[in-house]
Amino acid sequence: MPYVAGKTIGFWIRASRSQALGQSLTPYLLGTLLALASWTSARDSGTLHFNALYAALGFFGVAFAHSGLNLLDDYFDYTNGSVQARQELADGGVRARMGKCSYLDESVGQKDIAKAAAGFIAIAAVLGTAILIGRGPVVLAFAGATLLLGVAYSGPPLRLSYHGLGELITGFIFGPLVVVASYFVALGRIDSQAIWASVPAGLLTVNILNAHAIMDFGPDKAANRTTLVVALGSRWAGLWIGEVLIVASYASVVAAVVLGVFPLAALAVFATVPLAVEFSRLMVQYLNHPEVDAEPKRWYGPMGAWERITKSGIGWFMVRWYLARNLLAAFVLTLAVANFV
Numbered sequence: 161m162p163y164v165a166g167k168t169i170g171f172w173i174r175a176s177r178s179q180a181l182g183q184s185l186t187p188y189l190l191g192t193l194l195a196l197a198s199w200t201s202a203r204d205s206g207t208l209h210f211n212a213l214y215a216a217l218g219f220f221g222v223a224f225a226h227s228g229l230n231l232l233d234d235y236f237d238y239t240n241g242s243v244q245a246r247q248e249l250a251d252g253g254v255r256a257r258m259g260k261c262s263y264l265d266e267s268v269g270q271k272d273i274a275k276a277a278a279g280f281i282a283i284a285a286v287l288g289t290a291i292l293i294g295r296g297p298v299v300l301a302f303a304g305a306t307l308l309l310g311v312a313y314s315g316p317p318l319r320l321s322y323h324g325l326g327e328l329i330t331g332f333i334f335g336p337l338v339v340v341a342s343y344f345v346a347l348g349r350i351d352s353q354a355i356w357a358s359v360p361a362g363l364l365t366v367n368i369l370n371a372h373a374i375m376d377f378g379p380d381k382a383a384n385r386t387t388l389v390v391a392l393g394s395r396w397a398g399l400w401i402g403e404v405l406i407v408a409s410y411a412s413v414v415a416a417v418v419l420g421v422f423p424l425a426a427l428a429v430f431a432t433v434p435l436a437v438e439f440s441r442l443m444v445q446y447l448n449h450p451e452v453d454a455e456p457k458r459w460y461g462p463m464g465a466w467e468r469i470t471k472s473g474i475g476w477f478m479v480r481w482y483l484a485r486n487l488l489a490a491f492v493l494t495l496a497v498a499n500f501v
Contacts, residue, residue, distance in 0.1 A: 163276065163279065164272050164275045164276045164279060165267055165268045165269070165272040165275075165276075166267065167267075167268065167272075167276075171263075172227070172231070172276040172279075172280070173227055174263075175231065175234075175263040175273075175276070176226075176227035176228070176230040176231045176234075176276075176280070177230050178227070179464060179465075179482075179485075180226070180230065180485075181223055181226055181227070182485050182486075182488070182489055183226075183330075183334050183365055183368060183485065183488065184222050184223070184225075184226040184333075184334050184338055185219065185222065185223060185226075186361075186488060186489040186492050186493060187334050187335065187338045187339050187342075187358070187361040187365070187488075187492060188218065188219055188222050188338050188339075188342045189219075189342075189492075189493065189496065190339055190342070190357055190361055190492040190493070190495065190496045191338065191339040191340065191341065191342030191343040191346070191354055191357070191358075192215045192218075192219070192342045192343070192345075192346050193493075193496035193497070193499070193500075194339075194343055194353050194354055194357055194496055194499055195210060195215070195342070195343045195346035195347040195354075196210055196346065197496070197499040197500045198347060198351070198353065199347060200500065208347055208348075208349075209347075209348065210346055210347055211294070211345075211346060211347075211348070212346075214290075214291050214294060214295065214345050214346060215342070215345060215346040217287045217288075217290055217291055217345075218287070218288075218291055218341070218342055218345040218346075219342075220287055221283075221284045221287035221288050221291070222284070222338065222342075224280045224281070224283045224284040224287070225280070225281060225284035225303075225306065225307070225310070227280045228276075228277045228278070228279070228280030228281035228284065229277070229281070229307075229310035229311070229313070231273050231274075231276050231277035231280065232273075232274070232277045232310070232311060232314070232315060233313060233314045233321075234273055235270065235273040235274050235277060236314040236315045236316070236319070237314055238264075238270055238273070239270070240319075281307070285303075288303050291345055295344065295345060295348060298344060299341070299344070299345065302337060302340075302341035302344070303341075305337060306333055306337055306338075306341075309329050309332070309333055309337075310333065312329075313326060313329055313330070314326075321385065321387070322384065322385050322386055323386055324386045324387065324388055324390070324391040326369065326387060327366045327369040327370055327373065327387065327388050328366065328388075330365060330366065330369055331362040331363065331365045331366035331369070332362060334361065334362065334365040335358045335359065335361045335362015335363070335365055336355070336358040336359075336362055338358075338361075339354055339357055339358035339361050339362075340354045340355060340358055352421050353421055353422065353499065356412065356416040356421045356422065357416075357422075357492070357495060357496075359409075359412045360408075360409035360410075360412050360413060360429075360491060360492065360495070361488070361492050363405045363406075363408050363409045363412070364405065364406070364409050364484075364487060364488040364491055364492070365488060366405055367402050367405040367406060367409075367484055367487075367488070368481065368484040368485055368488060369387075370388060370389065370398055370401055370402050370405065371402060371439075371443060371480055371481060371484045372481060373387035373388060373389040373390070373398060374389050374395050374398040374399060374402070374443065374446070374447075375446065375476075375477050375480065375481075377389055377390060377395050377398070388401060389401075395447055396447060399440075399443055399444065399447060402440070402443065403440060406436050406439075406440070406487075409491065410429065410430065410433075410436075413426050413427065413429050413495065414427070422495075422498070422499065423498065423499060423501050425498040425499075425501035426495055426498040426499065427498075428494050428495075428497075428498045429491050429494050429495050429498070431494060432487060432490045432491045432494060434459075435460070435461070435483065435486060435487045435490055436487055438460070438483065439480070439483045439484055439487055442454050442479065442480050442483065443480060446476070446480065450476075452476075453475055453476045454475075454476060454479045454480065455475075455479070456479050456482070460479075460482065460483055460486060461482070461483075461486035461489070461490065462482075462486065463478070463479065463482040463486075466478075
């Protein structure tokens with residue numbers, strides 16, 4: 161069924177960078193699984209009620225909202241010329257990641273991006289309304305904060321991602337907001353486990369965007385987009401930020417175990433250290449030898465559409481981006497499962 165510009169919903173989901181949905185959906189699953197673990201341990205007392213329907217509606221709501229906000233980011237970036245500036249660099253021989261708005265052609269225009277974005281956000285709003293009726297105005301607070309920050313990410317007048325705040329805002333959305341909100345949607349309350357779990361989820365989300373910014377340092381400067389790395393003026397400074405984010409993620413779980421918030425089994429997240437070490441190694445390799453390509457290994461985890469990525473000439477970028485994303489997924493899902501012990 162045509163959706164916008166004669167294109168199907170599937171087309172617009174792919175255009176919205178569907179591979180990035182893991183940044184929102186794995187933290188959402190973290191909060192949901194923590195809620196399920198809390199309900200499982202307390203269900204004999206009858207004090208908690210896990211609502212699988214609300215959890216499912218929220219899952220799809222987050223997916224549609226994330227897709228819509230990604231398309232809005234495309235729309236705003238194209239409107240202010242940053243997409244075109246990046247293309248000019250690539251045409252001039254600079255190794256810049258391309259692909260944003262590559263779906264624009266004679267049949268799909270700039271206004272169609274905005275229409276598709278509005279459609280996805282409207283679907284998310286309908287799903288959210290069903291949850292709102294059951295869970296009350298707290299849901300509206302979570303959804304409203306997410307929408308406002310998501311639009312302000314690259315939309316005027318704030319354009320936060322152009323002023324060194326994009327990574328932090330995204331980490332806050334996909335960390336505290338999504339994890340705590342998903343826990344509340346499923347269980348109807350908020351507790352310390354959800355809040356503590358949101359910390360590593362947010363930090364590792366910032367790490368994904370930070371890695372992105374390290375590799376896009378030159379193009380971002382040319383497009384007048386001030387990321388944290390651009391603000392610091394050095395790719396190596398960005399690398400150290402990433403290392404701090406990763407170490408702090410593991411440290412936060414250790415602290416939560418010591419305080420009795422998480423069970424001892426939560427230390428199983430250290431099984432993901434090989435992914436973290438390999439990610440750091442590939443980032444150092446990029447900084448020392450940016451011309452050298454890195455090939456994915458099976459144990460890195462899923463890296464979809466790799467043949468198409470290779471043909472597009474962005475494998476050097478995506479292997480590192482995918483590895484950062486997969487580190488987030490492996491870490492938070494391990495943490496979630498550990499809480500059933």
